[in-house]
Amino acid sequence: MFESFKAKAEASGNTEVKRFATTSEALGFIEAFMAQEGVKDEAGSYAVWAQSPILEAFDNEAMAQKFPGLHFDVTRELAKGAKVGITQLKWGLAETGSMAQDSTDVTQRLASALAWIHVAILPTSKIIADIPALMSKMHPKEDKYITLITGASKTADIERVLAIGVHGPERLVIVCVDDLALEGVAS
Amino acid sequence: MKEGMSASIHKALENQNLAGILDRWNYPATRAKAFEGVDFEALRSKIADIKGEAAGHLDELAQTFKKNAEANGIKVFIAKSPDEAREYIANLCNEKGVKKIVKSKSMATEEIHLNHFLDQFDIQSDETDLGEWICQLAHQTPSHMVMPALHLTKEEISDLFAAETKQPLDSDIQKLVKVARKAIREKFFEADMGISGANIAIAETGSIVICTNEGNARLVTTLPKIHVALVGLEKLVPNYTDAAPILAALPRNATSQLLTSYASFISAPTLNDDGTMKEVHIVLMDNNRTAMAKDPKFKEALQCIRCAACLNVCPVYRLVTGHVFGDIYTGGIGTILTAWFNELKSAEDIQALCIGCDKCKEICAAKIDIPGLILEIRRRAAAKEGLPFIYKSALQVINNRKVFHTMLRAASVVQKPFVKEGFIRHLPMFLSGLSEYRSLPSVAPSPFRDIFPTIKQPKCEQKAAFYAGCALDFVYPDAGVAIVKILNKAGIEVLFPEAQSCCGIPHWGSGSFDMAADAAERNILPLLEGNPDYVVVSCASCTTALKKEWIKILKEQHREVLIPQAKKVAEKTYMFTELVDKLIKEKRLTPKEGMELHTLTYHDSCHAKRHVGVFKEPREALSAAGYDIKEMNECDTCCGMGGSYTLKQPEISMKMLKRKLENIEATGAEFVTAECPGCLIQIRGGLDKSGSKIKAIHPAELMVDKFK
């Protein structure tokens, strides 16, 4: 499942898939990534991290101190000025390299739709086959706003030439974490 | 055809931006890759089933949708007419003090000219889909349903952006996209209302599904506090799981993607970022859709999922774009929707642009018989307004064998001057269409029907009735002679029923179904005389009539008496190369040994390839007969002949021919062949005019001396 997911996702345009055995390795990667992307406390360089189960696995305050531009309280203004938006996704789809987001909480959308780079955290164990499989896991009755995300924001509206990053992220970094369960860190 | 129409065709043909862009895309190849591992036939059957069933219950589904969406907190309004839809939205804007709107792509809002309507209340509505925004800046309607601004070049777009953003710009596409991002971004934050369309509306859950690649619909439905979705009733499906096959087919067929970057299911209002609750309104719009659903023929068109694949492959659309071929909705399906969402009359000019090549039908994600429905528009227009007098008389003459054949004989003597004069030039359609691109064919000195009695045939066990078709009979009699010789070698004696006459395809194609039924009735019994083992045809269009259309047309016209015999004819009918292939495989025809190999390229006539599905057999027969087949690019794209099309739409026809000739030349083959005298006339005439070395020859003549 993972291999197919990775191959399809990486073929969907400006998307990288990383895989880590443990949550702490994944967090290490995210920290390094923020440093590399120059996250700092000024508009255009913020990082916003929307409510995610993985947040329970570490000391958020300590990390925010390390990265003064990192915010866990996502507002439209912060998201607008964000270079990096971090969210945790619910399911991955192997057939198309897509991820399913429960977008009911608006901050999930702000963080993943307005930033230049979307860092998407996905429990590796939550990669399932396809949309029909997803439909037995997520239902509009519970999830008022569901988004399937496949690759970065793109267009071919001018002369059919592909251009990445129109209204949404121009880069999608998927961080698969093996020891992460759907609702938090595995026991 | 109106004067304005030919002028706009002419203008469109001068500008081949869109054709060039579609060519570079190489859609067929990228699409095939996206469908790897997917059973397209099964998938589209499923979609056709779901949406066909839904079309039968639009009212009921709309009520279920309303009930369920309202239970979730969404306000649902069912608008009968565009007026009602526009008013609802305008009132809402008024009530909420909305001054600025951002829109994501919605064909339904285009359909009711919503932006224009809101203008008069000083409400600014900005398109945010890049293509739509470009069209808005250019004050143009979309030329393509999925990629609205495909007709414009990057230079033109750069000028539009420069004027809008008041800065000098170059035409680098990547930079232009970023300019648009920056210019539109603020609008999302300032807007009081977001308006979207929807790709699917799910009755069971009261959800809408919106697909975009750019991510603008997510912002349109997130940042403003009010979200209004305008949704055509045909978007309704009963169940949540019905969305799966549509999501599997739509992006693959539309843009060769596995899935669009974003697909959102919105089922209820959610909290805004300031803690208030979003207002969500869904306007379900009828605008004649329920009337369409009640029409037994046109109901099918409601299955459309707007993937626009039918545009990408349409040889006419590619040449003239949706600005000529279509209205708000474009291409073949656009013609059909225009006839219903506007009125039949408004589709009358554009329906004539379809050449009936069936390219769209084979690729349609919803299994809609697009050319069949366009023909039905033509039929209804003809029934209501009548065919132009001259054209009608021409069709009547064709249906009178004696008169028609006498005229053809006369034509063989007079030749060119004859066909130029007056109404007579409308008669044998395949003889007309003068142009700088194509030489006229000449009528042979003796038609095949005169030559046939002089051919000596051996006595054989089996018999084949030969249906020659007008063009082969009068223009290519040598091919007829070759057919007799080859079949004799396989031990089949050829019968030529004297009473045969035009197969009725010209009548059918112009919407005169009654005259087409006359043609069927006149031919069926003569073909069965002498109880032949086979009926052989060597014209793809006539083959279609014998194998399929006669039965269909007699049924439709409620003239059922001869249907059993028509079925018999259909069962016995073979296209000539199809029969040769069978005879070779049965070892009844044996290719000579040590033949010199020649190179050949094969043009698939639309009728052969897509109406009767014969395309492998001719290639196998010709290969066995010593021809090395060099496939041309787009071997199954229409040559532009299309019966009388070449007469009615000469400019488009000639442009299609030109493209075909380029593809033929590029193979460097010695010969080009097609099992359709119409295509051969078109291609041979074109090659002759351009002074090509490649010869266009009927397959029977190519094979005549190749068997032991």
Ligand code: SF4
């Ligand atoms: S039948 Fe051919 S010409 Fe007519 S709409 Fe379809 S693709 Fe276009």
Ligand code: SF4
């Ligand atoms: S008619 Fe068929 S191919 Fe054309 S847009 Fe509709 S579903 Fe797609």
